[in-house]
Amino acid sequence: GEDVEQSLFLSVREGDSSVINCTYTDSSSTYLYWYKQEPGAGLQLLTYIFSNMDMKQDQRLTVLLNKKDKHLSLRIADTQTGDSAIYFCAESKGGSYIPTFGRGTSLIVHP
């Protein structure tokens, strides 16, 4: 299987919360990331969490990490049409900061 897995599509209504889930296989992962890719643009680091944390909140974004289950989620509160993009989950290990990416989740926000 893949080292980092995430579902490929998520559709939500504007104003609702979005939750994008990700699982990874390497228990020695040190950093876990969420990158956002808008159409025609490169990936942009949205947020990250260290493996010794359970949760990180940044305005409308909440990242939850369950290290035991190797599960990472990104919650976007009050989702807007401008949040429509592809969201990539990624992990890297200490000593090598090259991330291993999932295949990305396409978030579609409709009115």
Add this chain to the structure above:
Amino acid sequence: DTAVSQTPKYLVTQMGNDKSIKCEQNLGHDTMYWYKQDSKKFLKIMFSYNNKELIINETVPNRFSPKSPDKAHLNLHINSLELGDSAVYFCASSQQVSSYEQYFGPGTRLTVT
């Protein structure tokens, strides 16, 4: 101002040709990368340069040759293009090799016919 730029944005070429993709960053970063995103959206590291020196070279065919004339530029030259080289190629940079945040260019979509 664009932080990491790539040219061209689109590249369509025939099998057997040689082509180059250019990347420039104006962030003053020391480390630059090339990634390949295939048709299934897998994004994989190909190369990494730190201060013009190659530090990561994943199992990439030697038809791919990166060149870093200075630390702001990392170009990718591909010889004898094959159908399987069709992909989106992303350049990225980070402040230093131990930085966890990478800044990505907009990508170059290469189509080999």
